[in-house]
Amino acid sequence: MLVEFTDEQKQKIARSIVGLSMQAGDETSSSTLAPHWKLLKIFVSDEFSKESESYPIEFHFILRVSGSLWHWEKSGPDNLRVSAKNRDATIDIFVPLDVSRDGDHSRIKSFLSTVLIDGFRQMLDRAAKKKMIDNVDTLLTRFVRSIDNYRQAEIA
Secondary structure (H helix, E strand, O other), X not given: OOOOOOHHHHHHHHHOOEEEEEEEOOHHHHHHHHHHHHHHHHHHHHHHHHHOOOOOOEEEEEEEEOOOXXXXXXXXXXXXXXEOOOOEXXXXXXXXXXXXXXXXXXXXXXXXXXXXXXXXXXXXHHHHHOOOOOOHHHHXXXXXXXXXXXXXXXXX
């Protein structure tokens, strides 16, 4: 499914220190999750786009959305990778079939909100242990604010 962003949104997304990508297991899963993915990218980049050039680390989420072609027997955050050399942290967020096929946007929002906050907390904790960051609470508060904005948004 093609997701359109305005030029301003594209610029903020490009400057964000928090990125989101998605691998969908089929067209149905893609269509169901695409509007959520778009809103998440918009709200997260609104919160984190101002610091990208001067911040010592970037954070990346990969949404792995189960479908009929590709599916994973996992749910939630997993496969955390933090690299001091590359100055980044990456975590996979697994969305199981029962969520990706449900079509209930409230349930999808609740699931994604919970697992994304958990995943971000894991990335922050690991980066802090590696002495890459020291302002975990501030970053987590800002991320939670972006997720709260996503929760309140209407799905088109």
